[in-house]
Amino acid sequence: MDLWLLLRDIVVLLAGSLLVGGLFARFGQSPIVGYLFAGMLLGGPGSVGAVTSQHEIEAVAELGVALLLFSLGLEFSVARLRKLGPKPLLGGTVQVVVTILVAAAAAYAFSPTAAAAVAFGAMVAPSSTAVVLRILMERGQIDMPHGRNSLGVLLTQDMAVVPLALLMTVLGAGGSPGEIAGEVGRLILVAGGLTVGLYLTTTVAVWALGRLTLRQNRELTVAFAAVAGLGAAWVSHAAGISPALGAFVAGMMLGSSDFATQIRADISPLQVILLTLFFGSAGMVADPIWILSNWYLVAAVVAALTVGKLAIVGAIFRAFGQTHRTAAATGLALAQVGEFAFVLGSVGRSGGVVSADQYSLVVSAAIVSFFASAFLVPAAPRFGSFVARKFGAPAADAEQPTEGGHKPEVAIIGFGPAGRIAAQPLVDRGVRTTVLDLNRHGVWDARRLGFAAELGDATQAEIFDHAGLRHCEAVVITIPHHTDALMIIQRVRTLAPQAHIIVRSRYQVHEDAFAAAGVDATAGDEKAVGQRLAAHLRLWLRNRDARRKAADPPAESPAPEDDAAG
Numbered sequence: 001m002d003l004w005l006l007l008r009d010i011v012v013l014l015a016g017s018l019l020v021g022g023l024f025a026r027f028g029q030s031p032i033v034g035y036l037f038a039g040m041l042l043g044g045p046g047s048v049g050a051v052t053s054q055h056e057i058e059a060v061a062e063l064g065v066a067l068l069l070f071s072l073g074l075e076f077s078v079a080r081l082r083k084l085g086p087k088p089l090l091g092g093t094v095q096v097v098v099t100i101l102v103a104a105a106a107a108y109a110f111s112p113t114a115a116a117a118v119a120f121g122a123m124v125a126p127s128s129t130a131v132v133l134r135i136l137m138e139r140g141q142i143d144m145p146h147g148r149n150s151l152g153v154l155l156t157q158d159m160a161v162v163p164l165a166l167l168m169t170v171l172g173a174g175g176s177p178g179e180i181a182g183e184v185g186r187l188i189l190v191a192g193g194l195t196v197g198l199y200l201t202t203t204v205a206v207w208a209l210g211r212l213t214l215r216q217n218r219e220l221t222v223a224f225a226a227v228a229g230l231g232a233a234w235v236s237h238a239a240g241i242s243p244a245l246g247a248f249v250a251g252m253m254l255g256s257s258d259f260a261t262q263i264r265a266d267i268s269p270l271q272v273i274l275l276t277l278f279f280g281s282a283g284m285v286a287d288p289i290w291i292l293s294n295w296y297l298v299a300a301v302v303a304a305l306t307v308g309k310l311a312i313v314g315a316i317f318r319a320f321g322q323t324h325r326t327a328a329a330t331g332l333a334l335a336q337v338g339e340f341a342f343v344l345g346s347v348g349r350s351g352g353v354v355s356a357d358q359y360s361l362v363v364s365a366a367i368v369s370f371f372a373s374a375f376l377v378p379a380a381p382r383f384g385s386f387v388a389r390k391f392g393a394p395a396a397d398a399e400q401p402t403e404g405g406h407k408p409e410v411a412i413i414g415f416g417p418a419g420r421i422a423a424q425p426l427v428d429r430g431v432r433t434t435v436l437d438l439n440r441h442g443v444w445d446a447r448r449l450g451f452a453a454e455l456g457d458a459t460q461a462e463i464f465d466h467a468g469l470r471h472c473e474a475v476v477i478t479i480p481h482h483t484d485a486l487m488i489i490q491r492v493r494t495l496a497p498q499a500h501i502i503v504r505s506r507y508q509v510h511e512d513a514f515a516a517a518g519v520d521a522t523a524g525d526e527k528a529v530g531q532r533l534a535a536h537l538r539l540w541l542r543n544r545d546a547r548r549k550a551a552d553p554p555a556e557s558p559a560p561e562d563d564a565a566g
Contacts, residue, residue, distance in 0.1 A: 005052070005053060006053045006056050006057070009043075009051045009052060009053040009056075009057060010053075010057060010060070010277065012042060012050055012051055013038065013039065013042060013043070013051050013057060013277060013280045013281070014273070014276060014277065014280070016038035016039075016041065016042050016050075016280070017034065017035040017038045017039075017276050017277075017279070017280045018276075019038070020034035020035070020037050020038040020041075021033075021034030021035050021038065021276075022034070024037075029374070029375075030135065030374035030375070030378070032131065032134065032135075032279055032370070032374045033371055033374045035276055035279035035280050035283065036279055036280075036282060036283035036286075036367065036370055036371060037283060038280055038283060039051075039279065039280035039281060039282060039283020039284040039285075039286075040283040040284065040286050040288055040367075041283075042280075042284070043057075043281075043283075043284035044283070044284035044285060044286065044287065045287040045288075045289065045290070046287050046288040046289040046290070047284070047288075051284065054281065054284050054285075057277060057280075057281045057284075058281045058284075058285075060274070060277060061274055061275075061277035061278035061280070061281045062243065062278065063230060063233055063243070063274050064130070064271060064273075064274030064275035064276070064277060064278040065129060065130045065243075065244045065275070065278060065339065066229065066230070066232075066233035066243045066244045066246075066247040067229045067230070067233075067247065067267055067270060067271035067274060067275075068129070068130060068133055068134065068244075068271060068275060069129065069133075069158075069244040069245070069247045069248035069251065070228070070229040070232065070233075070247035070248065070250060070251040070267065070271075071229075071251065071264050071267060071268065071271060072133060072137070072142075072151070072248060072251065073247065073248040073249065073250065073251020073252035073253075073254070073255055074251040074252075074254055074255045074260045074261075074263060074264045075142075075251075075255065075260075075264065087149075087152070087317070087320045087322070088148060088149045088150075088151065088152020088153055088156075089152045089153075089155065089156050090320075091149065091152065091153055091156075091313070091316045091317055091320060092152055092153035092154070092155065092156025092157055092160075093156055093160075094316050095125075095153055095156075095157075095312060095313055095316055095334075096125045096126070096156065096157060096160050096164075098312050098316070099121065099124065099125040099308070099309065099312055100118065100121035100122055100125050101121065102121070102308060102312065103120060103121035103124050103125070103305075103308070104117040104118045104120065104121035105117075106304070106308075107120040107121065111358075112355075113353075115171040115172075115353050116171075116353055116354065116355070116358065118167075118171060119168055119171050119344075119348045119353045119354050119358075120354075120358060120362065122164045122167055122168060122344055122348075123337075123341045123344045123345050123348070123354075123362045124305055124337050124341060124362060124365070125157070125160075125164070126157040126158075126160070126161065126164075126337075126338035126340045126341070127153070127154060127157060127309070127334040127335075127336055127337075127338045128336050128337070128338040128339055128366075128369075128370065128373060129154045129157070129158060129244060129338065129339070130275065130278055130279070130339055131336065131370055131373045131374070131377065132150055132154060132333055132334065132336075132373070132377055133150075133151070133154065134275065135373070135374070135377040135378060136150060136151075136333070136377070139378060141380075141381065144329075144381070145322070145323075145326040145329075145330075146326050146329035146330040146333055146380055146381070146384065147333075149317060149322070149326065149330040150330055150333045150334055153313070153330075153334055154334075155245070155248065157338065157340075158242050158244055158245045158248075158340075159242070159245060161242050161245075161340050161343070161344070162240065162241060162242065164340075164344055165343070165344060165347050168344055168347040168348045168351060168353065168354075169347065169351055171348070171351065171353040172347075172348065172350070172351020172352050172353040186240075190239045190240060190241065191239075191241055193239075194235065194236065194239050194241065194246060194249075195249060197235075198232060198235075198246070198249055198250045198253060199253055202228065202250060202253045202254050202257075203253075205224065205228065206254065206257045206259060209221070209224060209259060210258075210259075210440055221259065221262050221263060221266050222266045224259075224263065224266075225263040225264075225266040225267040226266075226267065226270060228250055228251075228254065228263065229247055229250070229251070229267050229270075229271075231250075232246045232247045232249070232250030232251075233246060233247045258440055258443055258454075258455040259455055261454050261455065261456045261462075261463055261466050261467075262438075262455055262456045262457060262463065264462060264466075265456065265457070265460045265461075265462040265463050265466075268462050278339075279370075282339065282342075282366075282367065282370065283367065285342060285363055285367065286363065286364060286367040287360065287364070290360055290364065291364045291367075291368070294361070294364070297361065298361065298364045298365055298368055299368075301361060301365045302365050302368045302369055302372065305335070305336075305337060305365060305369065306335045306336070306369065306372065306376075307335075309331065309334060309335040309336070310328075310331040310332055310335040311331065312331070313327075313330055313331035313334050313335070314327045314328050314330065314331030315327075317330050317331070323388065324384070324387050324388045324391045325384035325385060325387065325388035326384060327384075328383055328384045328386075328387035328388070329380040329381055329383060329384030330380075332376055332377070332379070332380040332383045332384075333376075333377050333380040335369075335373075335376065336366075336369035336370065336372065336373040336376075337362065337365050337366035337369045338366070339366070341362050341363065341366045342363060342366070345359045345362055345363065407432065407468050407471040408432045408433055408434035408452065408467070408468055408469070408471060408472055409431050409432045409433065409471075409472065409473045409474070410426060410431055410432070410433045410434075410472060410473065410474045410475075410476065411433070411434050411435075411436065411467065411469050411472045411474075411475045411476070412433065412434075412435045412436075412446075412451075412476045412478065413435075413436045413437075413458045413475065413476065413477045413478065413479060413488060414436075414437055414442075414477065414478035414479040414480075414504075415435045415437040415439070415442035415443070415445060415446050415453070415478075416437075416439070416442060416478065418478040418504055419435070419437070419442070419476070419478040420445065422476050422478060422502075423435075423446075423449065423451070423476075426451075427449055427450070428450070432452075433451045433452065434451065434452045434453070434454070434467050434468065434469070434472075435451050435452070435453040435454075436453075436454055436455075436456050436457075436458045436463065436467055437453070437455065438455065438456070438457060439455075440455060443455050454466070454467055458484075458488050458491075459484050459487045459488055459491075461491070464491055464495065465495075469492070469495070469496060469499075470495050470496050471496070472492075472496050472499045473498065473499060473500065474499060474500040474501075474502065475488075475492050475496070475499045475500070475501050475502070476502045476503075477489065477501070477502070477503040477504060478504045479504070480504070480506045480525075481506075482505065482506065482507070482510040482513070482514075485503055485504070485505075485514070486513060486514070486517055489501060489503065489514065489517040489518065489519060490517060493517070493518045500520045500521075501518065501519045501520050501521075502519070502520065502521045502522075502523065503519045503521075503522055503523070504522075504523050504524075504525065505522050505523065505524045505525065506524075506525045506526075507524075507525070507526060508524050508526045508527060511524055
């Protein structure tokens with residue numbers, strides 16, 4: 001493959017996605033729909049043929065899903081993942097099995113063999129990790145009950161991809177029972193070894209990164225983020241395991257380190273680009289001419305799968321004791337065909353168990369369900385409320401975020417000597433305070449004082465949002481670099497206009513720029529130094545005058561003249 005041709009196709013697809021996705025966003029729709037449309041128009045069957053490197057772009061774009069799971073793993077450390085509880089993971093297992101059985105039973109009437117019907121059920125059982133998690137994270141719903149349920153189910157489905165691929169091989173008579181059992185055992189051993197290897201590697205890497213001063217070596221966290229996310233995906237793929245699942249495990253192991261927030265922010269731009277390519281390449285898989293020619297069949301399959309998955313997932317979580325609202329919202333969020341249908345369908349076609357028409361039907365249904373999910377997933381909480389009202393649920397049944405984020409009243413950016421002195425009035429006052437610093441020792445010092453603290457660069461939007469600085473009543477900026485301080489001031493004024501901003505100005509020449517940016521108070525280093533110097537000088541003068549006065553004896557006054565002498 002010509003590298004420059006591939007680069008041209010990537011640029012054309014990204015540009016088309018930017019244009020069409022921006023158009024959809026302008027009218028209040030999800031840009032994901034625009035990315036899918038751009039892919040359908042630019043490449044694949046029935047398109048204008050502007051993009052020809054479809055398979056190469058698909059391979060690159062799969063890394064976008066892996067980085068999405070890597071970022072999510074950074075958010076969900078091992079301790080936080082335990083708080084999900086067993087229900088979402090168990091619900092995912094039950095959902096995969098029940099969906100395969102129900103879909104296979106429904107498809108048996110139209111399939112030439114029972115094996116083809118089971119293969120159809122296996123292809124449509126997983127939901128879309130890329131679509132669902134992207135929308136839930138964008139809308140801040142990942143910490144709501146239905147978001148946590150969706151995460152657990154999607155993780156279980158990702159783990160089920162390898163067994164499902166083995167099932168497709170068995171259905172195609174591609175291996176004996178002994179060979180299949182040996183392959184399952186090998187995968188279990190490989191998965192265990194991979195987990196241990198990722199744990200040791202991330203532990204050593206975090207230790208090494210902690211020896212550096214990030215403020216002076218910012219490019220190192222960027223490189224580390226890329227190596228960790230992409231490296232985990234590559235190692236998992238080489239081991240025969242889902243790259244997305246391996247990336248999630250690596251992110252989860254890094255999630256408890258001080259660097260988690262900064263790594264997530266550094267990997268975010270690459271993740272956005274690759275995810276955009278993923279949705280564009282997914283659009284290229286669809287054949288719009290085939291879909292239009294068989295629109296009634298595609299519409300019927302999509303409708304049946306949407307309603308069926310909604311009912312299955314909702315029933316499972318309702319049986320687990322969750323509310324009507326949460327169960328219904330989870331069901332709607334997961335009511336689509338996932339991107340792994342393409343992978344499982346390819347395995348089935350190679351084994352001869354999936355026909356060309358069946359593959360085209362499943363792929364078309366997946367693409368159409370992607371379009372529908374861009375509208376259905378955001379509507380999941382409202383749908384849950386609607387169902388709850390129908391069942392007469394009390395008001396207390398309303399969904400609330402299960403882990404309320406820390407909402408600081410005061411933020412201190414930079415916790416060197418100036419930041420520590422500025423924080424003294426807040427110690428033991430019960431004021432919710434968050435500290436951001438690029439030095440681990442500063443973060444540790446802030447935590448010892450009872451403050452919430454994160455290691456991160458406050459000039460980056462993701463760090464700013466993750467720390468909850470939108471809610472601040474006051475922001476104290478103590479970093480010495482005036483360009484970084486100006487960027488933070490502008491972000492605070494845009495996202496937290498209510499905040500009272502106090503900024504340190506290392507040089508007096510920058511104070512006018514800070515005032516123009518909208519700060520409320522400036523503490524200048526030069527002015528403070530000059531005042532301290534003047535105070536010391538005044539003290540020295542007083543002491544010197546006192547010493548001189550003590551050392552010089554008082555002059556003898558002349559004797560008074562005798563009046564008689566006059």
